[in-house]
Amino acid sequence: MLSLNRGTFLRKGFSVLRLSLSTNGYGGGERKSTVAMESTLKDGAAAAVDVDPKSTVGGGVEDVYGEDRVTEDQLVTPWATYVASGFSLLRDPHFNKGLAFTEKERDAHYLRGLLPPVVITQQLQEKKMMHIIHQYEVPLQKYMAMMDLQERNERLFYKLLIDNVEELLPVVYTPTVGEACQKYGSIYRRPQGLYISLKEKGKILEVLKNWPERNIQVIVVTDGERILGLGDLGCQGMGIPVGKLALYTALGGVRPSACLPVTIDVGTNNEQLLKDEFYIGLRQRRATGKGYDDLLHEFMTAVKQNYGEKVLIQFEDFANHNAFKLLAKYGSTHLVFNDDIQGTASVVLAGLVAALKLLGGTLADQAFLFLGAGEAGTGIAELLALEISKQTKIPLEEARKMIWLVDSKGLIVSSRKDSLQHFKKPWAHEHEPIKDLLEAIKAIKPTVLIGSSGVGKTFTKAVIEAMASLNEKPLILALSNPTSQSECTAEEAYTWSQGRAIFASGSPFEPVEYNGIVYVPGQANNAYIFPGFGLGLVISGAIRVHDEMLLAASEALAEQVTKENFDKGLIYPPFSSIRKISAHIAANVAAKAYELGVATRLPRPENLVTYAESCMYTPNYRSYR
Numbered sequence: 064m065l066s067l068n069r070g071t072f073l074r075k076g077f078s079v080l081r082l083s084l085s086t087n088g089y090g091g092g093e094r095k096s097t098v099a100m101e102s103t104l105k106d107g108a109a110a111a112v113d114v115d116p117k118s119t120v121g122g123g124v125e126d127v128y129g130e131d132r133v134t135e136d137q138l139v140t141p142w143a144t145y146v147a148s149g150f151s152l153l154r155d156p157h158f159n160k161g162l163a164f165t166e167k168e169r170d171a172h173y174l175r176g177l178l179p180p181v182v183i184t185q186q187l188q189e190k191k192m193m194h195i196i197h198q199y200e201v202p203l204q205k206y207m208a209m210m211d212l213q214e215r216n217e218r219l220f221y222k223l224l225i226d227n228v229e230e231l232l233p234v235v236y237t238p239t240v241g242e243a244c245q246k247y248g249s250i251y252r253r254p255q256g257l258y259i260s261l262k263e264k265g266k267i268l269e270v271l272k273n274w275p276e277r278n279i280q281v282i283v284v285t286d287g288e289r290i291l292g293l294g295d296l297g298c299q300g301m302g303i304p305v306g307k308l309a310l311y312t313a314l315g316g317v318r319p320s321a322c323l324p325v326t327i328d329v330g331t332n333n334e335q336l337l338k339d340e341f342y343i344g345l346r347q348r349r350a351t352g353k354g355y356d357d358l359l360h361e362f363m364t365a366v367k368q369n370y371g372e373k374v375l376i377q378f379e380d381f382a383n384h385n386a387f388k389l390l391a392k393y394g395s396t397h398l399v400f401n402d403d404i405q406g407t408a409s410v411v412l413a414g415l416v417a418a419l420k421l422l423g424g425t426l427a428d429q430a431f432l433f434l435g436a437g438e439a440g441t442g443i444a445e446l447l448a449l450e451i452s453k454q455t456k457i458p459l460e461e462a463r464k465m466i467w468l469v470d471s472k473g474l475i476v477s478s479r480k481d482s483l484q485h486f487k488k489p490w491a492h493e494h495e496p497i498k499d500l501l502e503a504i505k506a507i508k509p510t511v512l513i514g515s516s517g518v519g520k521t522f523t524k525a526v527i528e529a530m531a532s533l534n535e536k537p538l539i540l541a542l543s544n545p546t547s548q549s550e551c552t553a554e555e556a557y558t559w560s561q562g563r564a565i566f567a568s569g570s571p572f573e574p575v576e577y578n579g580i581v582y583v584p585g586q587a588n589n590a591y592i593f594p595g596f597g598l599g600l601v602i603s604g605a606i607r608v609h610d611e612m613l614l615a616a617s618e619a620l621a622e623q624v625t626k627e628n629f630d631k632g633l634i635y636p637p638f639s640s641i642r643k644i645s646a647h648i649a650a651n652v653a654a655k656a657y658e659l660g661v662a663t664r665l666p667r668p669e670n671l672v673t674y675a676e677s678c679m680y681t682p683n684y685r686s687y688r
């Protein structure tokens with residue numbers, strides 16, 4: 064067994080001479096720590112005291128060098144990293160500072176002559192880069208400029224994103240990332256993330272070892288089958304894990320080197336892409352059944368072998384027939400989180416709880432109707448029912464009866480039960496069949512209407528008017544992404560409800576002026592939750608996700624909505640304070656992980672908010688000796 068730890072830092076900052084060895088294969092180490100984890104799970108926090116107190120956030124139960132013992136008996140890849148200097152330093156996005164290299168650094172690192180004479184600050188670089196971004200009129204050009212920056216100068220990229228989050232979120236995330244995925248092949252310049260295709264079957268562990276970073280804490284993985292509301296984009300879905308992980312760092316402070324974007328390519332059923340000469344993925348129809356399941360299982364096993372027990376695997380934009388299955392299958396063996404089911408549920412519940420300040424009453428006083436009964440719709444419905452059941456002490460089955468869902472075939476009712484997918488069955492209440500959303504609104508009389516259909520323009524004038532005729536303040540959430548798929552626009556929601564709607568959408572809309580009043584729409588997007596949620600798991604060393612942790616995240620987010628926000632009709636705080644919000648979410652999630660006995664980072668930090676903040680990555684340049 065070779066147990067040289069990853070990264071022996073001889074010098075501070077980038078100037079590192081390190082030999083990092085990644086490991087391979089099962090070993091006694093895994094058995095040992097699994098026992099420790101299981102006892103943690105069974106016996107709660109008290110048993111967790113047995114876990115190595117030196118355990119840190121890096122993954123698994125660690126030795127003094129920070130190596131995860133789960134991986135210690137594996138074969139290793141002799142990754143060697145040398146001190147970067149001169150031209151190679153300028154080409155290394157992790158350490159490049161461009162014109163901000165100081166005179167001393169230019170001397171020490173063989174940069175003389177490779178840069179023009181001027182030395183500028185990171186602030187000036189930021190100003191210049193924003194100026195460049197502003198010159199592009201086409202969002203996709205802005206996206207490409209940001210991606211280029213990420214690959215040229217990582218710290219400047221994150222500085223820009225953090226300092227200008229409200230302006231740049233729609234560029235690196237929804238809606239622009241949707242268009243980027245659609246055109247990913249044509250705009251492709253350099254690879255981002257890790258591609259695991261059917262060609263790598265039997266070799267996934269080796270593929271993981273080709274990734275140069277060893278201390279991975281968060282993986283976002285997609286198979287590209289349901290990219291936002293744009294359908295099957297196959298391998299080109301890579302834009303989503305890349306974008307989500309950029310948010311993990313910018314919004315949640317998880318360091319970039321700890322983030323791994325993965326796309327699993329099992330083919331695509333998108334005929335247009337199959338015919339596209341620039342398509343970057345396997346040119347075949349999607350593998351299903353055993354072929355699909357085996358590849359996913361190999362991936363899940365290899366991730367645990369390579370990175371240990373505590374790496375978070377976030378499933379993103381899988382089609383619902385796989386998403387629910389994967390979450391159920393790996394929920395008890397891995398640290399997994401489905402952003403579309405669980406993250407969305409947590410963010411929407413937070414918005415609903417916050418909205419009660421504007422609507423009055425309790426959650427149980429509301430009637431909820433969803434358009435769309437897939438991952439997002441049923442995920443939200445389930446967490447909402449759980450919260451109502453907790454608040455009112457009524458059984459979960461009773462709480463579910465306050466929630467109604469419409470799918471592509473109409474209202475979900477008991478007479479349809481036999482033909483429904485399993486995740487819809489709990490919502491099949493007694494009612495006569497109704498085909499149409501408008502008719503369903505008239506019958507159910509909802510106070511809250513939630514769009515999670517992935518189909519744009521489905522909240523028509525008649526739908527919004529019906530909601531406005533039933534409610535003084537209709538609460539309308541158009542969650543579908545990107546903007547083209549939004550169930551309605553902010554302008555439509557405000558205009559058709561005569562300015563009475565409380566509105567939020569998955570993708571952002573500009574403020575709307577109606578009858579001389581400016582209405583500011585909120586953004587109901589899981590981006591509020593997953594970065595802080597993931598940070599909470601990382602800082603507590605959590606090994607499993609529980610629904611209680613989703614409720615904890617939701618509660619923390621709802622608490623961050625201020626009177627000033629409510630006065631503007633907002634049910635979410637602005638993204639400009641997202642890092643503070645993420646620290647609170649992380650702290651609440653971590654606290655719940657300790658309470659449930661699934662946290663392994665011991666002892667528990669006393670002040671979890673302060674601790675979360677102290678763990679967050681900051682993008683300011685480091686000084687090099």
Ligand SMILES: NC(=O)C1=CN([C@@H]2O[C@H](COP(=O)(O)OP(=O)(O)OC[C@H]3O[C@@H](n4cnc5c(N)ncnc54)[C@H](OP(=O)(O)O)[C@@H]3O)[C@@H](O)[C@H]2O)C=CC1
Binds near residue numbers: 291440515588590
């Ligand atoms: N704002 C946010 O944070 C998030 C937004 N989303 C967005 O939500 C949308 C849906 O995602 P997801 O739930 O994962 O997708 P799914 O495919 O799992 O679910 C879509 C649901 O919408 C139903 N549907 C489709 N067309 C219609 C229609 N014309 N009328 C009524 N119902 C319809 C489908 O019905 P059937 O089952 O009969 O096919 C299905 O129940 C996407 O656009 C996604 O971008 C998702 C996650 C987070």
Ligand SMILES: CC(=O)C(=O)O
Binds near residue numbers: 237291292380589
């Ligand atoms: C936001 C998100 O996760 C989605 O639209 O799929």
Ligand SMILES: [Mg+2]
Binds near residue numbers: 291379380402403
């Ligand atoms: Mg998603």
